[in-house]
Amino acid sequence: MDAESWNRRYAESELVWSADPNRFVAAELTDLPPGSAVDLAAGEGRNALWLAGVGWRVTAVDFSEIALDKGRRIAESRGLDVTWVRADLADYQPPTADLVLIAYLHVPPALWQPVLRRAVSAVAPGGTLLLVGHDSTNLAEGSGGPQDLERLWSLDALVASLGDLVVRRAERVRRPVEGARDAIDTLVRAERPGA
Numbered sequence: 001m002d003a004e005s006w007n008r009r010y011a012e013s014e015l016v017w018s019a020d021p022n023r024f025v026a027a028e029l030t031d032l033p034p035g036s037a038v039d040l041a042a043g044e045g046r047n048a049l050w051l052a053g054v055g056w057r058v059t060a061v062d063f064s065e066i067a068l069d070k071g072r073r074i075a076e077s078r079g080l081d082v083t084w085v086r087a088d089l090a091d092y093q094p095p096t097a098d099l100v101l102i103a104y105l106h107v108p109p110a111l112w113q114p115v116l117r118r119a120v121s122a123v124a125p126g127g128t129l130l131l132v133g134h135d136s137t138n139l140a141e142g143s144g145g146p147q148d149l150e151r152l153w154s155l156d157a158l159v160a161s162l163g164d165l166v167v168r169r170a171e172r173v174r175r176p177v178e179g180a181r182d183a184i185d186t187l188v189r190a191e192r193p194g195a
Contacts, residue, residue: 019074021050022103024132024173024187030054032128035098040089040119041105045071045082052080056099059083061092089115094122103132106151113161120163125194129165131158135172135186142184143177153186165190 034055039048048060134145174182
């Protein structure tokens with residue numbers, strides 16, 4: 001899908017996603033001391049808004065102007081300071097940050113690999129990379145998410161792509177879905193040595 005397709009999708013309802021942060025994002029990051037964060041493919045900003053609310057200096061990046069406008073309005077209503085950046089991750093270099101987050105970005109491998117490389121390179125010394133997305137096993141065993149296997153995440157492939165980051169957690173996790181069997185997600189948390 002392109003930016004215009006996502007703009008149409010975001011325009012169809014008040015919020016496409018929940019106003020609350022993703023359960024795994026909140027659980028994994030609650031105990032980290034706040035610093036700088038970049039949320040790639042932030043959508044309406046649910047994770048970026050939560051991070052800002054607990055003290056992070058957040059840059060939220062997405063290519064949907066409508067999604068970013070929604071996030072900006074929510075941030076203003078809550079008195080939160082988030083930097084909203086409209087950019088296509090196909091050629092966006094994220095700033096170096098203490099936290100780099102990608103949640104549910106499902107694109108073809110030709111786009112995913114460079115996005116992931118740039119995300120890994122943006123993790124500051126002592127910083128954290130958190131990846132959460134639909135796992136490849138979700139197609140046959142889970143619920144929802146993309147129905148194209150190439151766009152789903154492989155736990156082993158993600159871990160193998162992290163360069164010098166130290167993996168702290170890498171597993172498939174289940175996420176309850178109302179009225180359906182659980183979704184199966186990939187969760188990877190890694191850190192760059194140093195600081």
